Amino acid sequence: MLGTSRPQFVLFGSSIVQYSYYEGWGATLSHLYARKADIVLRGYAAWNSRRALQVLDTIFPKDAKEQPSLVIVYFGGNDSTLPNPNGLGPHVPVEEYKENMRKIAIHMKCLSEKTRTIFLTTPPINEAQIHNNSDGIHLSTEGSKIVTKEILKVLKEAEWEPSLYWRSMPSDFGEDSPYDPVGPDGKSTINLSNFAFPNNDQWD
16 A cells, blocks of 8 residues: 555446557556556456446445545446357346446445546447458547547536546645756756646647
8 A cells, every 4th residue: 555645546347448558548547647646447358247247346345445536437348249049248138238337336426425437338339340350349549539538528527526637636746846857047947747748738
């Protein structure tokens, strides 16, 4: 356990979440919130909402001392696959899927008054790529950019206290220090705690 405490954002879902750290939307959020919040990955490739319910209390115990400030949930792509005649595979009937997601939402709401939840809907698929044994399901680089921008848009516009938008959150150890890099005048230092890396402005 670290001595300092930051807000915790948990990404919970199937492969869309698990693979998000490979040049995807999860990696971008980790970059933007690097000194503001801890981004925790709980992504499980091939999982459906039924399996998520089985571990909900383990991953998100209601009696935990610290609860996440934000949970981003994605399930549905695997649930919507065609059913197997032998009952195997990830398919979940749509009515059960809706009930599963409702239970997940209720569980998150019970964690803490400060816990906020964002649900990602299932993205469109490229059937031509699937039939040609390509991917066609998981997000491309451009798809991840869209997801990132939509998440940030929600966080920016939400009237939550405190705000969870990256520009509005304080940086960890953001005070000025004589050990910061020296400025061009040779007499002052430059605080890099909120340094804008190239292309950061595209996420405003």
